[in-house]
Amino acid sequence: MPTGVAIRDVREQLFDAAERVLMRDGAAALTSRAVTTEAGCAKGVLHRHFADFDAFLADLVIDRAGRMEERAATLVASAGTRTVVDLLTDALTDLFTPVVVAMVGLLTFRDGLRARLRAAGRPGVTVLADATAMLRSYLEAERRAGRLAPDADIDSLGLTLIGSGHLLYANREDGPPGEADVRRVVTSAVAGALPR
Known part of the structure; x- marks a missing residue:
């Protein structure tokens, strides 16, 4: 994904992507890379908004x-x-x-x-x-x-x-x-x- 492109409602987009991965592949497959790939964004986007992956999951x-x-x-x-x-x-x-x-x-x-x-x-x-x-x-x-x-x-x-x-x-x-x-x-x- 090109840098500098704004993503609207990034939290909700990442949360929805996490739900899709969880439903399709199960808890063991739920990683930050799987979530950002599913959301169609760079991995850094998740880490810009959340301290770490467990913080992301807790917020979800x-x-x-x-x-x-x-x-x-x-x-x-x-x-x-x-x-x-x-x-x-x-x-x-x-x-x-x-x-x-x-x-x-x-x-x-x-x-x-x-x-x-x-x-x-x-x-x-x-x-x-x-x-x-x-x-x-x-x-x-x-x-x-x-x-x-x-x-x-x-x-x-x-x-x-x-x-x-x-x-x-x-x-x-x-x-x-x-x-x-x-x-x-x-x-x-x-x-x-x-x-x-």
């Missing part, structure tokens, strides 16, 4: 996890509409996109990335931690509305839903699970939390 994960806030607001606002099972089934289906599942693998694969995220105040598997917080907020709203039992353990329920959802979606070569599979898991998980 934080950026993509930040989109969870909008989802959380929409989900909480929907409390009291439709059924709890319907809303949770939709939430898990919307959450576990191929990119999110691949990012969980990336976070597992790269120790330096997890360390960088911890230093930024984002411990654990950031995407799943944020998703758990999203479900917790929604479940609290449903409990306040009386659609979950007053003694429902929403912390455990949120963890159960996220863990089960991830297992449903991870390592599937035949594509994502069907809506009926997700609904069955959600129905089983929330059965004990519904008012008697």
Whole structure:
């Protein structure tokens, strides 16, 4: 690429390129060279905008996890509409996109990335931690509305839903699970939390 040519929205362009490499080739193939080649720019562009590759990946994960806030607001606002099972089934289906599942693998694969995220105040598997917080907020709203039992353990329920959802979606070569599979898991998980 010629030098001196301005690249618009370079961060987003690099983030999108990283997602494409991650989806196509997996976490092990995600390198700064692979990202810049995919983005069609010189390797130096990435290093001009980020201290190192783990800083780039940390910003990517934080950026993509930040989109969870909008989802959380929409989900909480929907409390009291439709059924709890319907809303949770939709939430898990919307959450576990191929990119999110691949990012969980990336976070597992790269120790330096997890360390960088911890230093930024984002411990654990950031995407799943944020998703758990999203479900917790929604479940609290449903409990306040009386659609979950007053003694429902929403912390455990949120963890159960996220863990089960991830297992449903991870390592599937035949594509994502069907809506009926997700609904069955959600129905089983929330059965004990519904008012008697």
